[in-house]
Amino acid sequence: MTNAVSTAAAELDEPRRGTGTARFLLGKLGGAVASLLLVVALGFLLFRMIPGDPVTTLTRDRPTSPDQLALLRERLGVDKPLYQQFLDYAGGLFRGDLGTSYGYNRPVATLIGERLGPTLLLVGTATVLAVALGLWLGVRAAWRRGSLFDRTQTGIALTLWSMPQFWLGLLLLIATQGVFPSGGMRSPDTPPEFFPQLLDVAHHLVLPCVTLLAVIYAQYMLVMRSSLLGEMNAEYLTTARAKGLREDLVRRRHAVPNALLPTVTLVFLQFGLVVSGTVTVETVFSWPGLGLLTYEALRVPDLPLLQGVFVVMAGSVIVMNLIAEVLYRVLDPRVRAR
Amino acid sequence: MAAAVGAAVLVTGPFVPAAQAQNQGGTVLRVALVQEIDHLNPFLASFASSTMVGRMTWEFLTLPSAQDNTPAPGLAESWTTSPDKLTWTYHIRDGVKWSDGQPVTAKDAAYTFTRIMTDENAQEANGTYVENFESVTATDDHTLVIRTKTPQASMTALDVPIVPEHIWANQPDMTNPATDGVPVVGVGDGPFLITEYRPNELVRLKANPDYWRGKAKIDELQFITYKNSEAAVSALRNNEVDFVNRLTSTQFDTLKSAGGIATNQATGRRYRELILNHGAQTLSRQPIGDGNPVLKDVRVRQAIARALDPQTLVDKVLGGYGQTGGGIVPASFPTYHWEPPAGQKYTFDAAAANAQLDQAGYPRGADGTRVGPDGKPIELRLLGRASEDFAQRASDYVVSWLGDIGIRVTKQLVSDNEVDERTNNGNYDLAFSGWGTSPDPDYILSKQTCAALPAVAGSSSSTSFFCDPEFDRLYAAESTEFDPAQRADLVKQAQARYYSQVPSIVLDYDNVLEAYRSDNFASFTKQPADTGQIMEQSGYWGFYGATPAEGGSGGGGGLSTGAWIGIGAGIVVVLVIAGTAAGRRRKSADDTE
Numbered sequence: 001m002t003n004a005v006s007t008a009a010a011e012l013d014e015p016r017r018g019t020g021t022a023r024f025l026l027g028k029l030g031g032a033v034a035s036l037l038l039v040v041a042l043g044f045l046l047f048r049m050i051p052g053d054p055v056t057t058l059t060r061d062r063p064t065s066p067d068q069l070a071l072l073r074e075r076l077g078v079d080k081p082l083y084q085q086f087l088d089y090a091g092g093l094f095r096g097d098l099g100t101s102y103g104y105n106r107p108v109a110t111l112i113g114e115r116l117g118p119t120l121l122l123v124g125t126a127t128v129l130a131v132a133l134g135l136w137l138g139v140r141a142a143w144r145r146g147s148l149f150d151r152t153q154t155g156i157a158l159t160l161w162s163m164p165q166f167w168l169g170l171l172l173l174i175a176t177q178g179v180f181p182s183g184g185m186r187s188p189d190t191p192p193e194f195f196p197q198l199l200d201v202a203h204h205l206v207l208p209c210v211t212l213l214a215v216i217y218a219q220y221m222l223v224m225r226s227s228l229l230g231e232m233n234a235e236y237l238t239t240a241r242a243k244g245l246r247e248d249l250v251r252r253r254h255a256v257p258n259a260l261l262p263t264v265t266l267v268f269l270q271f272g273l274v275v276s277g278t279v280t281v282e283t284v285f286s287w288p289g290l291g292l293l294t295y296e297a298l299r300v301p302d303l304p305l306l307q308g309v310f311v312v313m314a315g316s317v318i319v320m321n322l323i324a325e326v327l328y329r330v331l332d333p334r335v336r337a338r
Numbered sequence: 339m340a341a342a343v344g345a346a347v348l349v350t351g352p353f354v355p356a357a358q359a360q361n362q363g364g365t366v367l368r369v370a371l372v373q374e375i376d377h378l379n380p381f382l383a384s385f386a387s388s389t390m391v392g393r394m395t396w397e398f399l400t401l402p403s404a405q406d407n408t409p410a411p412g413l414a415e416s417w418t419t420s421p422d423k424l425t426w427t428y429h430i431r432d433g434v435k436w437s438d439g440q441p442v443t444a445k446d447a448a449y450t451f452t453r454i455m456t457d458e459n460a461q462e463a464n465g466t467y468v469e470n471f472e473s474v475t476a477t478d479d480h481t482l483v484i485r486t487k488t489p490q491a492s493m494t495a496l497d498v499p500i501v502p503e504h505i506w507a508n509q510p511d512m513t514n515p516a517t518d519g520v521p522v523v524g525v526g527d528g529p530f531l532i533t534e535y536r537p538n539e540l541v542r543l544k545a546n547p548d549y550w551r552g553k554a555k556i557d558e559l560q561f562i563t564y565k566n567s568e569a570a571v572s573a574l575r576n577n578e579v580d581f582v583n584r585l586t587s588t589q590f591d592t593l594k595s596a597g598g599i600a601t602n603q604a605t606g607r608r609y610r611e612l613i614l615n616h617g618a619q620t621l622s623r624q625p626i627g628d629g630n631p632v633l634k635d636v637r638v639r640q641a642i643a644r645a646l647d648p649q650t651l652v653d654k655v656l657g658g659y660g661q662t663g664g665g666i667v668p669a670s671f672p673t674y675h676w677e678p679p680a681g682q683k684y685t686f687d688a689a690a691a692n693a694q695l696d697q698a699g700y701p702r703g704a705d706g707t708r709v710g711p712d713g714k715p716i717e718l719r720l721l722g723r724a725s726e727d728f729a730q731r732a733s734d735y736v737v738s739w740l741g742d743i744g745i746r747v748t749k750q751l752v753s754d755n756e757v758d759e760r761t762n763n764g765n766y767d768l769a770f771s772g773w774g775t776s777p778d779p780d781y782i783l784s785k786q787t788c789a790a791l792p793a794v795a796g797s798s799s800s801t802s803f804f805c806d807p808e809f810d811r812l813y814a815a816e817s818t819e820f821d822p823a824q825r826a827d828l829v830k831q832a833q834a835r836y837y838s839q840v841p842s843i844v845l846d847y848d849n850v851l852e853a854y855r856s857d858n859f860a861s862f863t864k865q866p867a868d869t870g871q872i873m874e875q876s877g878y879w880g881f882y883g884a885t886p887a888e889g890g891s892g893g894g895g896g897l898s899t900g901a902w903i904g905i906g907a908g909i910v911v912v913l914v915i916a917g918t919a920a921g922r923r924r925k926s927a928d929d930t931e
Binding site: 050056068071072075103104105106170173174177178181182183184185186188189282284285286288292296299301 | 366374459461465536560570573575
């Protein structure tokens, strides 16, 4: 009996692998959608718990009559009961409508769309550089574990990692004294042609990018270092060496590709987090991206805008998580087989 | 690939500065804007930076003079009032043109006010100015007649930008984002015209060549956004901008000794205060909140006023950049400002404050804390904004000073919104607060009247829940008094009454701290003359009066030599890395396993 079952299972092995992938994908997708729904509901409640009436904060310090306040309440929809506000909000989300910002009086989706580009440019550039630098240093450090290089590099990376971005940014700003612009993404008087604009943006990108890079590369380096250390005593390396391969090739062709997996997933996991973590860097360097938008929205506070940014940022973390999990399965046959 | 891009950049690079030089036609004043812009649409614009841009763009009927803030002619050459003070006739200047060539007439002014009166969405920024208006009509192109419901003394201080009817009549929906666009806001008649708006980056204005007072001495005005005041200061040092305001005392002190930079320390238009919850209530006199009842006793409030030393706060917390207060009209408006005479002034004197509390029947308990009528020790909560340096540091002084007179104080430094929420609902005992004031005192006084009490809790437009028949009588008399000297006298009497009742203690008027590139700009027009501020004036005098320095570059963009070296070095590094990588790849391909 037991035998029959196990043979049946063995026979079913091939088709089951296909449904297994589909089920895996469906499960992960379902999990991601559930997390997103939770984020929407949480975001709504969270920002309703912030003390302060949005209308009075909006009109703080300027002449307003009670009639104006009432009108503003009606226009912003805050005069409705909470459940109605939530239904309106959730309904809007389904149509891709994130509501209208109090402070800017423009659709939140448009505002976020405008700011997404600069943030992706900043985060993208910093991530690419941080991954390259982190992997390179991580491999070197692991290969020469315990050496002076290893110890100093690990020390530097850890020090930078624990530094407040705000402080590091200001420090760089003061230290470079006028070599790079103090803020913004473009100079007012750059000619509209492509190359001058490109150069101008690149020039403005240097300081915020270096600040972000300095803080985030450490984790890539440390993960790469430890995962390579894990591979170092593997028998396949001994085999490779026994074949007479140069040490350099053993490292690059055999050890590093195997050690790369955790880092690849980390890149995707971190990318989502870095998007939301740019608030300080963008504030220091007046970079007109999502982080700065969040900072402004927090000061008002602009509830629809905060909600929108919250959903987009949390959404990016969830989506990146999903990609990382799927990618890990695709890249590593061992995970798939399990 | 990387090499190709690099080469292209290197080839194009050197020609860029030449192209830039061609782009700048004359003197540019670059101003760092630390505060954001909410709208350029003048009907909605309410942030200080936004209204400032509006002031540059559209002329007013009348505006406070640069000399001393007294009403000066703007679009209105002259004005008259009827004997019953209910009808105002403004004579609109002839020959003023909108930047698209159309003449500016009384009809534009009538349209502007009528639009605010009839379109609820257009009331957001300037609604209060027209609340008392009965009708606004243009009897001909040069005559504007405004009838008010009751006499209104502030009719020569209507801070409303007059917009072109032929542009705005085509904008039925005020809340449409298109009303912030250059095609709409670019048509003006002020000293500068908006030519480019990149939200969160830049507002560019060019000098209006047909401006009726004459073209400004500078050609272009740029407001460049900086979200971080340290970065703005750094931009000033690096000659990326010419003007920075809202400096902290530390920043101001370091800039004082910087080369090529001049500083301006001006008397401010804001007052800082400590509000005392002496019985928060609604318009229908329903008590709200949970304030300590002991503050209802005016003798306790006076004793608290005597126990505080505002001069120490100015010296230690504000770095000396402030002026101790008296009345709620700041010293920068000398016509209406009131200082308590020696006999009335609450001078810092713990002994006198203690004596007053002893006399009033608040004996000290066993632990030295005074006991209230209910037999409980007097404990007060002090509310402040955690985000504000002043509140953080000043609160320690207040705790210690009030401790000296037997009142125990607990600090509650919380978020801005929580401060707003709790003060609006009366859930506080003491709280740091402050207000900006305009040259006409009517508005700030109106905030202290019984009529400003909230209809329901949480919607307060009163600054300290003050409601006093004597103050209301003086306010009513002031707002309908048209003799300037008598009006000023009534305004001062109202402030004296406020001072004697101590609903709040005016701690100081903060100085406005500004700095500019003196190697690029020789001078600006201050308001008021000599002691006033340059940016964020009630008017456009500061930047309109900007005079470029002899031989100064007058600003101008372009990358510095250092920048070009930096970019060059970056490109070289990229090329080297790309080259090495390519070389290694080839080498490894040669190796065979």
